Amino acid sequence: MQGRRILLVIGGGIAAFKALDLVRRLRERGAEVVPVLTRAAEEFVTPLSVSALAAHKVHRDLFDLTDEAEMGHIELSRSADLVVVAPATANLMGKMAQGLADDLASTLLLATDKRVLLAPAMNVRMWEHPATRRNEALLRHDGVLFVGPDEGPMACGEFGAGRMAEVPAILAAAEAALGDGPLRGVRAVVTSGPTHEPIDPVRYVANRSSGAQGAALAAALRDLGATVVFVTGPAAVPPPSGVEVRRVETAREMMAAVRQALPADLFVGAAAVADWHVENAAGRKLKKERGAMPPLRFAENPDILRAVASGADRPGLVVGFAAETDDLAANAEAKRLRKGCDWIVANDVSPATGIMGGAENAVRLVTAEGAEDWPRMPKGEVARRLAERMAAALGRPLRGAEAAE
Incomplete structure (x- = not known):
């Protein structure tokens, strides 16, 4: 100063x-x-x-x-x-x-x-x-x-x-x-929001993600001094200021945008990426016909998190998210191992929780060292705490925060 x-x-x-x-x-x-x-x-x-x-x-x-x-x-x-x-x-x-x-x-x-x-x-x-x-x-x-x-x-x-x-x-x-800030000079890539997988020019397959947690994480990393590339699907919340925004619609577009944004020091896969896309998406609006439904054939989307974690230009810290409705602890640990990432931030998105699309989150942070459950709190506070933990994991802890503790 x-x-x-x-x-x-x-x-x-x-x-x-x-x-x-x-x-x-x-x-x-x-x-x-x-x-x-x-x-x-x-x-x-x-x-x-x-x-x-x-x-x-x-x-x-x-x-x-x-x-x-x-x-x-x-x-x-x-x-x-x-x-x-x-x-x-x-x-x-x-x-x-x-x-x-x-x-x-x-x-x-x-x-x-x-x-x-x-x-x-x-x-x-x-x-x-x-x-x-x-x-x-x-x-x-x-x-x-x-x-x-x-x-x-x-x-x-x-x-x-x-x-x-x-x-x-x-x-x-x-x-x-x-x-x-402690993350000055660090390049972070953050994905956020849902993806929309077209059925035809006017219909698509999607999920209920608002993109609020990903946007809050991008802002928190920015506030710690990181240069942030924010790859966002069609989210309900606007992207934060002070970050490089790359807008996409589909999972395949998101994969391409992430590849273009690498290499990076940190990758945070907070997007709720669709697992499948409609392989036979129509080029024109499908018409409703009595007694007949259009045959939709699905194909698997690229696995962005696993691709980043196993790539030649793998960031120093790779963080994924897991939205679960049951058996949170087991599914989160299994996902961390399956994807090859360093951390999984898991949450219970059962309808009764109101977390999917809501203003608050309750997460379970899973790392190679173990797991810890965080209390329910605003998504901005979850983002701040995660960003500080990421800084520490990259060997750049907050000097003032350490003194405050």
Whole structure:
């Protein structure tokens, strides 16, 4: 971070006291910290204490005549290398998601053309509220980065997700956002979404995959500094920003796109690739005829995961996914051995779970060393944890995350 300029927006909340330590740690790493306080933040930390630690003037007022004459809020928002919001309150997240700008902090966040990193902090019920969930999803889609929140006891006496991430984790996320992340220089290929196998020009065979988990993984790897090639079928969710997108329809097209994207250091096969395609697909729409069904003849699709795992240009880490409806543990381990990949991320997609096409996931991570079951959590959090484990497996662990543990 030596010589980097960080615009630090401090929101109003009890977690604002952690921002004081964050300022100090950023400066220890050689960063220049330009602090911005909301009016609510001044109820928890004083401008004097923030200014003293930052060795920089604190910006507070959108209509400050001196600031506007000397620099202006537009220039302030764009002169930084990175914008960090810590704590990011539900109110600030809502303003950002809706494009509101009624004070200095929200105006800076709307006017900036730099990457923005949020460290949310709020009551667990506020964090879990559908409005906050929608705002988070929208901000992530817009390319805003997140670190945390963590789970634990809160000042209000409740327990759950909503605690602001610890300072070492925020530092690690900031380094990654600045292009200094642990996966800098790593090339990752991620497949995502379903494939559509044509029956005729208007009909196809497909599955219920939304592509949400694959998109979240591509974003998480990007946030750690990786160069990501994102090969996606016709998914229900849009691809993340900041990755190279290659769109395909069929399994055979996906296989070709993956081959073109190799060599790579990391391959993540998160796509729900159809096992078969219609060998005798019609060139025109099949007509319904009374008492007769069109004969469909199926042929096996290429096995993308096995081909990558056994290829001459095999990536250093090959990760596959297994969507199962029964006997999860046995089927996942059998798939890992059969495909020759390093890891299998398995999940139970029985209809009762709501995981296929849903917002959450509960996975079983299977490696050569054993298996571990993760609790149900948002797919973005699953992606973040998997990306960090992948970084560690490639010999590039998060320095800040390790310190936080």
